[in-house]
Amino acid sequence: MRVLTLCNDYRSRCNGELRVVTATRELLESRGVENILIVRSSKGLDASLRGKVRAFVSGPYSRAAYREISRSLAELRPDVVHAHNLYPLLSPSVLAACRHAGVPVVMTVHNFALTCPTWHHFHRGRVCERCLGGREYSCLLHNCRGNLLESAAYALRTVVARKLRLFHENVTMLVALTRFAGRRLAAAGFAPERISVLPNPAPAVGGPSGDPAKGEYVAFAGRMSEEKGVGTLLAAIARSPEIELRLAGEGPLRDRLGVAAPANARFAGFLANGDLSEFYRRARFLVVPSLWFEMCPMVILEAMAHGVPVIASRIGGLPELVHDGVTGMLFSPGDEADLARAITALWRDPELCRRLGRAAGEAAAREHGRDAYLDQLMAIYERAMNQPAPEARKLTGRRGAWQ
Numbered sequence: 189m190r191v192l193t194l195c196n197d198y199r200s201r202c203n204g205e206l207r208v209v210t211a212t213r214e215l216l217e218s219r220g221v222e223n224i225l226i227v228r229s230s231k232g233l234d235a236s237l238r239g240k241v242r243a244f245v246s247g248p249y250s251r252a253a254y255r256e257i258s259r260s261l262a263e264l265r266p267d268v269v270h271a272h273n274l275y276p277l278l279s280p281s282v283l284a285a286c287r288h289a290g291v292p293v294v295m296t297v298h299n300f301a302l303t304c305p306t307w308h309h310f311h312r313g314r315v316c317e318r319c320l321g322g323r324e325y326s327c328l329l330h331n332c333r334g335n336l337l338e339s340a341a342y343a344l345r346t347v348v349a350r351k352l353r354l355f356h357e358n359v360t361m362l363v364a365l366t367r368f369a370g371r372r373l374a375a376a377g378f379a380p381e382r383i384s385v386l387p388n389p390a391p392a393v394g395g396p397s398g399d400p401a402k403g404e405y406v407a408f409a410g411r412m413s414e415e416k417g418v419g420t421l422l423a424a425i426a427r428s429p430e431i432e433l434r435l436a437g438e439g440p441l442r443d444r445l446g447v448a449a450p451a452n453a454r455f456a457g458f459l460a461n462g463d464l465s466e467f468y469r470r471a472r473f474l475v476v477p478s479l480w481f482e483m484c485p486m487v488i489l490e491a492m493a494h495g496v497p498v499i500a501s502r503i504g505g506l507p508e509l510v511h512d513g514v515t516g517m518l519f520s521p522g523d524e525a526d527l528a529r530a531i532t533a534l535w536r537d538p539e540l541c542r543r544l545g546r547a548a549g550e551a552a553a554r555e556h557g558r559d560a561y562l563d564q565l566m567a568i569y570e571r572a573m574n575q576p577a578p579e580a581r582k583l584t585g586r587r588g589a590w591q
Contacts, residue, residue: 191224191269197230198230205273209227211391219562250277272295272296297483306332361572368505370383404472407468420523429450489509
């Protein structure tokens with residue numbers, strides 16, 4: 189089997205999606221599946237007016253990307269295309285290229301870009317669903333990106349994709365990371381029989397796991413942005429000055445959070461590979477205080493794979509990953525008092541911490557193991573290849589109009 193993977197990398201270094209793409213490629217090649225990767229990077233696009241204009245023009249439908257992927261399909265002749273994030277440089281035009289070439293498409297949906305222009309259904313500190321039902325103009329009216337050009341670009345590309353049904357008609361199988369996400373896709377009009385639920389794979393952990401009962405600190409790992417709820421975590425940990433919090437990651441709120449952080453909070457910066465593994469091994473537990481409809485954060489699977497329990501918000505797909513009282517604890521999103529109670533209770537009970545950590549490690553291997561993930565993904569590829577091929581029609585009758 190030959191798989192062509194398409195992905196547009198984000199600007200942020202705290203990017204779990206690219207780690208999933210890389211891990212999937214390694215797993216496929218371990219089974220003798222040829223995997224060809226085409227990646228475009230958004231890094232640096234917003235550094236100049238030219239970059240912003242390029243993203244604006246290419247986002248809704250890139251003719252250049254259509255032509256490039258059409259040539260790649262003709263040359264490489266893959267059995268299936270596996271798409272991930274496509275905005276802004278690849279765009280949904282590459283899906284149309286696959287359809288016109290008669291190649292089935294499996295698309296992993298890592299965020300809410302199919303239903304929300306800004307991808308996360310979150311605005312000004314709370315969950316936002318104003319754009320549902322064809323009201324993408326709300327993104328511009330409320331300037332959801334904090335920049336009118338960007339807000340207009342995000343709204344436009346979502347309108348174009350919905351009006352032309354670029355995802356509905358050109359994707360053979362959608363992969364939702366949780367049942368929650370799958371239900372959201374079905375509610376948006378995607379055929380339920382073409383939606384499969386497959387969470388991200390847990391990473392392979394080199395070396396022994398730590399003992400969370402002896403953990404030195406409470407851990408946070410991820411992007412420092414509003415929807416991640418770091419402010420809630422800092423407020424909660426301030427209530428227990430005897431407990432140390434260490435935060436790994438970076439993001440737009442890093443400096444502001446650092447100024448407001450209590451004395452028992454330490455920022456470790458961006459950590460990668462071995463440093464991140466050591467960060468988990470020395471933690472008592474991980475906190476994921478998200479305020480938005482989280483999908484399947486890699487940090488949860490990474491912590492669990494290291495035998496570390498997780499305290500997470502009861503929102504989105506998180507309750508499907510963290511089983512309350514079994515592999516960790518859940519709390520009400522945005523409720524600093526509820527989070528503080530959970531932190532204190534788990535910190536003061538080392539044996540409970542050890543028991544939850546052991547169960548977390550077992551769940552990571554059982555429910556998110558790499559072999560099981562690959563088996564299910566291969567089955568999804570087979571389903572896609574066995575679907576009746578849609579008519580390879582163009583979006584307009586004018587010859588070459590979208591090429």
